[in-house]
Amino acid sequence: MADHELEDPGTSTPVKLSRRDVIKGVIAAGAASSASYLFRGSTASAQASAPGAVERLITLDVNGQQRRVDVMKQETLAMTLRYKLGLTGTKLGCDRAECGACTVLIDDVPRYSCSIFTHTVRDKKIVTIEGLAGANGKLHPVQQGVLDEQGFQCGFCTSGFLMAAVGFLKTNPNPTRAELAHGVSGNLCRCMDYDKILTALMRGAEYMRKA
Amino acid sequence: MANNPTPMKHTLVGKNYTTPDLLAKVTGKAKYAEDYRADGMLFCKLLLSPYPHARVKHIDKRAALAMPGVKAIITVDDLPAPADSITDLGMVIKADLLGERGLTNEPVYQGEPILAVAAVDELTAAEAIEKIHVEYERLPFVIDPLDSLRPGGPNARVEGNVWMRNPPPPNAKPGPPPPLVRGILKWTEEDFAAAKEGQLPMGKATDEWMLGNVDAAMKGAALVLDETFVTPNVSHQCLETRSTMAYWQNGKVFVHTGTQSTFQTAPAIARWLGIDVKDVVFISEYTGGGFGSKITGGVSMIIPAILSKKTNAPVMMRISREEEHYIGRARPSLQGRMKVGFSKEGRVVAVDMFVICDNGPYEQMFDATAAGLIVSLAYQPPAMRWRGMTVLTNTVPRSAQSQPGGMQGITLMEPVLAKAARKLGIDQVAIRRINAPEGKAEFGAAMGGRRGHATSCFLKEALDNGAKLFKWDERKARSGKRNGSKVRGAGVAVSAFFGGSTGYDGLIIIKPDGRLSIQSGIGNHGTESVSDSHRVSAEILGIPWEKCDLTWGNTSKNLPFSCASGGSQTTHAMTRAAYAAGMDAKRKLQEVAAKALGGKPEQYDVAGERVFRKGGGAGMSLAQAAQRAIQFGGAYDGHELPKDINKATAAAATALAGQGLMGVGKDTYPHDGATFSYVASFAEVEVDLETGKYYILDFLASADAGTIVHPAAFGGQVLGRSMLGISHAIGQKWVYDQHYGAPLAKRFYNNKPPTILDAPANMQWAALDIPDPETPVGARGIGEPPVGGGCSAILNALTAAVGDEVIRRAPVTPDQILASLQAGKPVYAGLKADV
Secondary structure (H helix, E strand, O other), X not given: OOOOOEEEOOOOEEEOOOHHHHHHHHHHHOOOOOHHHOOOOOOOOOOOOOOOOOEEEEEEEEOXXXXXXXXXXXXXXXXXXXXXXXXXXXXXXOOOOOOOOOEEEEOOEEEEHHHOEHHHHOOOEEEOXXXXXXXXXXXXXXXXXXXXXXXXXXXXXXXXXHHHXXXXXXXXXXXXXXXXXXXXXXXXXXOOOHHHHHHHHHHHHHHHHHO | OOOOOOOOOOOOXXXXXXXXXXXXHHHOOOOOHHHOOOOOOEEEEEEEOXXXXXXXXXXXXXHHHOOOOEEEEEEHHHXXXXXXXXXXXXXXXXXXXXXXXXXXXXXXXXXXXXXXXXXXXXXXXXXXXXXXXXXEEEOOOOOOHHHHHOOOOOOOEOOEOEEEEOOOOOOOOOOOOOOEEEEOOOOOHHHHHHOOOOOOOOOOOOEEEEEOOHHHHHHOOOEEEEEEEEOOOEEOOOOOOOOEEEEEEOOEXXXXXXXXXXXXXXXXXXHHHOOOHHHEEEEOOOOOOOOOOOEOEOHHHHHHHHHHHXXXXXXEEOOOHHHHHHHOOEEOOEEEEEEEEEOOOOOEEEEEEEEEEEEEOOOOOOHHHHHHHHHHHHHXXXXXXXXXXXXXXXXXXXXXXXXXXXXXXXXXHHHHHHHHHHHHOOOHHHHHHHHOOOOOOEEEEEEOOEEEEEOOOOHHHHHHHHHHHOOHHHHHHHOOOEEOOEEEEEEEEEEEEEOOOOOOEEEEEEOOOOOEEEEOOOOOOOOOHHHHOOHHHHHHHOOOHHHEEEXXXXXXXOOOOOOOOOOOOHHHHHHHHHHHHHHHHHHHHHHHHHHHHOXXXXXXXXXXXXXXXXXXXXXXXXXXXXXXXXXXXXXXXXXXXXXXXXXXXXXHHHHHOOOOEEEXXXXXXXXXXXXXXXXXXXXXXXXXXXXXXXXXXXXXXXXEOEOOOOHHHHHHHHHHHHHHHHHHHHOOOOOEEOOOOEEOOOOHHHHOOOOOOOOOOEEEEEEOOOOOOOOOOOEOOOOOHHHHHHHHHHHHHHHHHHOOOXXXXXXXXXXXXXXXXXXXXXXOOOOOOOO
């Protein structure tokens, strides 16, 4: 079977992940066919690996820090971030690349972390919502834009929208409203406050240009 | 007008500000239920019914229990039996033995949880689920309400197919109507045959009311339209699923889950777990959307609590998106038939309304009832008959969803009004204006000889304001005119819904450092009423918002009796409570100053963080006053409390006594009428007649919701809830396999919640900002009416573009438009739900 480059619907950017890797990962789980969204290994449990599962200690570059972490072959980046690195700002809204709540930057490109195996991003720079503000706590211009415009309601989609917007603005710093809307169209907001969200992100884009 | 305090001069109300929860949301620090961890936390997975209706005959758990890491398996038999309970207000909630319990041995919809497994990790729990063998006896099921009403049609529950009232025994004394029960009601073949193709059959209804003489009014009407329309079942799809983490400590259960109402969820947990509310600690600082599906959380939240008790370990129940589509609630579809009589001037003279609510398998929804009330309010028919049915189906459980019933009622009525205006040659804005309620408008049937009435209504002004801002006359002039394959349409709709309740408590403390501590029992699910409402207290006391500290989201932190945040009652209810607390603190400041500095309390004023003699003279800072209040003790620092506050407020105030000058009070302000809010919504669409594809070019919603407390949040509600309505018009619906009873649209990619690209490129909101005279701050809730307005404005813009004989159901898909235009009649006139 030929390897396929999967399209990440959030970014239309090919993800370097072969179909064979996906299948191998799923087989390794030894359980339901879509088990990669499930979580193995809580903070305190010491359950032995399932037969065939490959656990390995790897190093990830997350928010500028080198983080050593044990991951299963089929573990998604979202689960590693949330359950092993304590970075719960990345949200899970659907587990399957439909809603964008889990969007993070991988080498500056917005990606759905629920649909990326952690193993595939070992040599990449990962930025999550927690890494957006400066070390001194100064907000990223896009965060400041949202704060100033009271963008977003319940906030569950906010991290994903912010990461998608920041990634988009890195390559499109001066978008129209319509262009920026396209840039974040891989993210769902169920409060559907889209008009105010776009106003807030445009404000953030303006701050980014001035910064 | 009731005898309410004179309107305030606003320093905080009506101003934008940064809400205290926003920084955490933009930095990822905001903790939602699934973001909590506890030592030794187990994970839970659910086994879901593969059948729409069945009886569990046998469960073989042996292989699963033998797996290392599997800690416990529970079924419905491990849950507390349903029991009567008494609310804080002394109301008895009767146990429903057939009600939803979270797990079941008789699944009544596909996807209903049968059992739950707790294991050391989620993968182990999922593997255990695979190893459990359940033997089912399949039972008859029904997906479409009309199928259940046919002679010999299947019943969704063994006990019945409709919610109905048993007739009172002969010679019974007149009294309140008997309680609703599940019963069996079938229509006759003749009932079905009497309806023409595409018309809703109308057999015996289970509920009805009448106002005036409908038959006579219809006879005298210049135009009578008889239209059938089907609104869609639409899931709430909160972006945060109802994941829950629970553990027990010192005999108390700690529950983390999403809710719309912090204070009101603890008693719900206590009721479902069969324990005392004082043994519940409920934590919910952030909730990822509710929209009516999490008013007091959901019954499934007891599953990890029971598993935790059994395993003596914390348990996390992560709910997947597919599971959320099963257990996460939905708005019921209404199949409706509207016979409406008009005078030649366009006045609605009579409405004969028949609605069937697709109830799902559990507790009764009141959408059919609310639809009737809202139609009677929004269009003011002098004669009206309402008949309603609430039919049980083996589809996922329903709950209220933004503007429950009102949205569907507006959506059934608005296209009829649009068609009548075209037939009578009347402007669309004008026909809504002449039928619009105003002032203390009446609604519903006469109960005990009197009809209910609204607190106030300025819908005509909202229509005028919207028409002006939307440039209605310009758009009307080009509406319906074809340009190549494209045709534009301009539509307008009015909408109304309940917008507030009364009688809750406020609790604040001026601390000895001069800061104001505000205790909030309101849920934080995105409307921002959790902080907006309390700004009223700060404003009364002249304390800058930067010096206010809000405590919310944790019932162990001494929260006052607060409303359930459903039906947009919070802004109205809790600004009143905040007003009561603020005025109590102000009075105490004046008394403290008089005691300390001489003179009478009324000689003192409070402003600029000081209490001082009017016209100059002695005074003290609020910090000093708070110190003196602690010295004086008694009522001043909360050691003596008003008698009329709720016992939970009293307990919270007692725990906080002695920390400063306490403001505590119950909302007892007069309130004449029922509180409603209103909106006039406008849309312009462009339809491509060759493809059926259409775009929403512009949208505007003009609101009448009293005083605006927080413009940014208000505007977000108006346009966000308009988008929910628009989603019902353009694409959101369920699809069920009617043969197998299986939901087919259970993921985002096939039920298509709108993305930012579906939002009209140009969306605007406006508001009159006229205070409601029946509430001290003048504010009403706004989260409901924009839904029906949004949906109906799009439908009316579409019919303005393509004509009246195209659309018979929502959502309107391009193929529906194309096929109907080609056939010259509505092709999708079928009445089935969920197709």
